[in-house]
Amino acid sequence: NALLKIFLILFLFAYAIDCDAQQNQYFVKEFKKVDSFANKAEPKAALSLIDMLNNKARLQNNSEMLVKSVVYRMLFQSYLEENHFVKIIKDLQEDVSLAKQPAKSILQSLLAESYWKYYEQNRYQFAQRTKVLGYKSADISTWSLPKITEETIKNYIASLAETKLLQNIESGKMKDILIGDSSTRYLRPTLYDILAHRAIDVFMNTQIEIAKND
Secondary structure, eight states, X not given: OHHHHHHHHHGGGGGOSOOOHHHHHHHHHHHHHHXXXXXXXXXXXXXXXXXXXXXXXXXXXXXXXXXXXXXXXXHHXXXXXXXXXXXXXXXXXXXXXHOOTTHHHHHHHHHHHHHHHHHHHTHHHHHHOOOOTTOOOSOGGGOOHHHHHHHHHHHHHHTTSOHHHXXXXXXXXXXXXXXXXXXXXXXXXXXXXXXXXXXXXXXXXXXXHHHHTO
């Protein structure tokens, strides 16, 4: 499941950023309630609590819990929403517009990947559309292939804009929750390196170059 893969990758960022431990105790307790709702198959109740936690994390400028709440929200939206990608992307766009660093960079990377996964899941529909000059719409379901490609690239690049800040966040702080071969983690020593490699993985896809020139 492509969407689940996004969650698994981005969930690694949920604990990547230091913030006040006492402040986080509240969130840890509330996220346990979310897990409880999930175990009882009550996704609507879980999503309602997640939305509250998302707003609280934003008001407190708690990057760690903001990202975590977004990832949780995406997961539950994928179960509840028929056209979940459209709703997920719309909410992510708002999250990016409101977020502060370093959460903003992480969310921009997630938004970019969501755009590209949406294209991959709807490749046939995009192939049938033509680019209309001057046409503007916030509705991703109406976008042309060049438009979604442009937005994907733009957000990956934007996710790396705060270079110095991201380079000062060590990926070693994530050692307890990172998956994969630990012997190669030195290749991505900072949050900047992780976000850069996420972008490179897509930029190296020959399909994105074809889409740009469509």
